[in-house]
Amino acid sequence: MDKKATHGGKNAKRPKLVQMTFAVKQKGPKTCSQCGFNFFTCNTNDKISQHKRYHNEYLNGYEISTLKISKLKEIGKVINSHCVTINQEERKLSILLVSYRDTTTRKIIGTMLKMINNRWLNTPTEENKILDKVVLVISQPNTSKSTINKSYIVGITTTIPGPLDGFFMDIKTSNVDRLKVMQLNLGVSRIFVSQEYRRKGLALEMLESLRCHAIYGVALKKEEIGFSQPSGAGTLLISQWMSPATCIPVYDEV
Template sequence: MSAPPLESAVNHTRLLNDKRIMSSQDSSCSRAEDIDARTRKRPRNLKQTHFFTSVRKTICSECQMSYVQHLRSDRELHEKYHRRAIEGVELGPTNTLTWNAIEQHQLKSGLDGKIVEVNVESSKEISVAEELLDIVNQVLSAPKDNRGWSSDPNRGKVFLFVIRNKAVGICSTERITEGKWMVYDTGELVPKQKLPLIIGISRIYVSHKYRRMGIGLRLLFAVQKHSIYGLRLTRYQIGWSQPSEFGGKLALSFNGVKHKSGKMLIPIYEER
């Protein structure tokens, strides 16, 4: 039984409308895809950029600091460090009276100086000593030293040589019990020999400007007299941790001995 004419016409009209809507949607989707395809950016080939520089650092032959010469900040930093390494470390204008001068000296050059013992209860004095020791380690290309003295004077002491309110020399020590003889020329240790020692010279240094004035020996004499209360050490109760070229010559003149083989020996110990 066929549908009435009116109902057939309505169904036909609905069918045409549905087709137009679907066609319109398909067309819209197609246009959107086309637009998206045209506007979508193609991925670029990414390349990693490498920066090559020709920056070369200069190493100062005197203070051993490395810096970039054409950078103003580096130059200024080096100049400040260099002055301290060559001329000494300022004690500070308001702290000169707090330092405990244990000896007064007049050098052959006519300069007056004094030896002070760093007071471990003074953070300022410890700070100055540590700053100078950091410079010493830099100049000597040495590892960080033992600073047990900063917490307990029974573990060691620090003596400074002061000229015009500047620490121009330093000697830091530590308490030890034994060491060995070392052949000065070769650096070889004498086997099967233990040497009884009491004090070890951890670091000793004199600023370049004040060398060859006898300051190093004066610091060593102070170590002999002031390391242990009421006891003056002999030279052969004192050993050296790692003498540099300057320290080696000083050690040789201070407590070097001549072996029967003709070789010169100096007492050394292993720093803790």
């Protein structure tokens, strides 16, 4: 008999080690239908609390301190303020235009941008892009009697500076006509609004704030602003903003 084949032989292969899990009911990964967070139902409390945090941020916005709001207002410009009702409570909204080239701005909203890109928009990070003007929607308690005393960034739109090569994209077919090149003076890279604040016209208000205030002293034409790879919901939003329109201006995001 060949010695190599015997169990006690010097060169005998050892059986593979298999980790056994007892008394734990294994289930497949669960995806939250609202925030898209993936986790296993048998995860530790740390993972569950992590989902709770992301879920809350997706619904209500990115929490921000009063001190950071003051810093952003010092750096940027408040375009408009008004109130909305969220979950039967009145909240004060501020539309704020800031420059992402400012170091303080990047420190305050950099983490939020990464979270939005990676988790909710499922798009590449914008770290390597030269981001320019950013519009923020900040939600704060309207009165001292508010039950929710926290403040949040609930909307954000990022841009890159022009000039950019633009093309027209057909709204119905999503086909891009690359034979006709036009110059864009501003590119809109990302638009995001927290779920509880949607369908209140905030995305349209952010676009209009960019059109009128992104370039000092100049109100851009809507055709001078392009969009990067808009999704179905994004295309619907842009076509509503540019209405009536059969095509929308887009640019290639590198």
